[in-house]
Amino acid sequence: MPELRKDPILGRWIIIAQERGKRPTDFYVDVSTKSKGGFCPLCPGNEKTTPPEVLAYGRNNGQANTPGWTLRVVPNKFPALVIEGNLDKEAEGLYDRMNGIGAHEVIIDTPHHDASFTHLPPQDLQLTFMAFQDRIRDLSRDIRFNYVVVFKNYGSAAGASLEHSHSQLIALPVLPRMITSELEGCLSYFCYKDRCIYCDIIRQELQQDIRLVCQNEHFVTLTPFAPRSPFELWILPRQHSSSYIDMPDSWLPSLSRIFSETLRRLDSCIKDIPYNFLLHTQPLRTGPLEHYHWHFEIVPKLTSIAGFEWGTGFYINPMPPELSCSYLKEVQL
């Protein structure tokens, strides 16, 4: 059983997911040597090699775990957390731990092995964004969970271990530290100003127009004022909303279009740029929040993260976001 442990100083939770029988030297894997090609468990026809699916679109009455799907969600075969069991929260002296209960799922974005997420047509991307909503809604019915982290690793430098386009989600019994910090920062601003800080940021960015990459009827994409990396990007809904699952279906096409445009602009600046994106949304067990605003953050993996950044949370970024923005806007799509 994996275990969740809390750092008593920082309040940071970590997952101990022990892989039995591994020797110390087995951990040191150079990501650049990962094999490419060969058998793909995410491809149509190989449905039986994954754990049974929890969601599939497009199969029109076909049998579960067979081909014909346009998007498919399966539990991770090597999950960081397990779904069965009780939390059994306990102390060990001054430390706190609980069982590693959670869900770890893989969203297979497309049946096409060679399709790149960046170049999928917006109507196909839409399935991924819809699946995020469906899965968070379903997992929120499990009262053991407090948060669902939705993310994508694109490119091996960003941690992707399979070529076939996929996203991931992890449902957690505790709040990730970064989300707690974000909520605290937003609340502190709201207490002072009585306004959502993200709404204020959107207003200022629309007016200044120096970090605004693109926009449509419901969304804006901008390079944030204090980015961790060249070409870091945030995609936010124009209208205040704290919860991704409250997004109306009618916004899905505009979310997919702005996401597609954003990724294609990024790819035109740096071909096959590795990146991670992460959905930031409110915790499961709260009502709508006046002070929080859901959004996506896309962080390219361009600069190496060494001791300084790692240990301090203090990033050195060689490119101002205004310059990243101007490169992104110059792109002819």
Added chain:
Amino acid sequence: MPELRKDPILGRWIIIAQERGKRPTDFYVDVSTKSKGGFCPLCPGNEKTTPPEVLAYGRNNGQANTPGWTLRVVPNKFPALVIEGNLDKEAEGLYDRMNGIGAHEVIIDTPHHDASFTHLPPQDLQLTFMAFQDRIRDLSRDIRFNYVVVFKNYGSAAGASLEHSHSQLIALPVLPRMITSELEGCLSYFCYKDRCIYCDIIRQELQQDIRLVCQNEHFVTLTPFAPRSPFELWILPRQHSSSYIDMPDSWLPSLSRIFSETLRRLDSCIKDIPYNFLLHTQPLRTGPLEHYHWHFEIVPKLTSIAGFEWGTGFYINPMPPELSCSYLKEVQL
């Protein structure tokens, strides 16, 4: 002039250190392709190729910036921050920024190009730990600075770009977010218990003896309860002290001995393991703190940091610290 910018939500500062004339594609450097061998600016005889030294040991009345030294500290040739100028703090709408004033120095641990920090004799390591004290003391006289981050990147996977053994420091006008969070966590524990949390951790670890790697008269090395990585290690003084520069000279030999033993145990478990270490000490502008305890954290670079860890601060670690500890203790030195 580099610039410091604050994320208005998280309070995280970042440095924008623009390298002029760089095109977007210039950023994507695979660390594994960095060249080895050839000219080394840190070697004796090449003193004129670095900026003029700010500290040197062992030269016995010899002329500055000539060979004969046993340890040498020079400003970084490509500093993330610059020493000359005013902070000029200002707002841009709801955002905050200031000039990127600071110091960025390289501590050349040894004159021997091929010597590995791990295998230096403890009496040589001692020079490095003494230099950390001397440089922090000197930089603390500059009232623009609030913190000095001292760290080492060991191995190219951990971000080292030069083979010759060196450590680094960055003096900052603002507090790194991780230190602020640590101070807050410690203060909150102290307010409740009236005890330093690190002192309590040391007491519990000495009693439990399941994560205690080694100890001597003044220091302990342990694998922390909630580590980010297999073989993460903390080295702490047994006696309460919030400031590294207050460490008495008489402790330097035992610090060097335990550091040497710790690194050699680590290296025996995984040969040439890449790691980062970071000194955690109190801010420059406070008196001694009852709630904070200076220490070193050594984090090996074994697992790849992907979207989940990056975006959430939630780490997945495949090895419990009790197991890391038992591997480290088994080593015959």
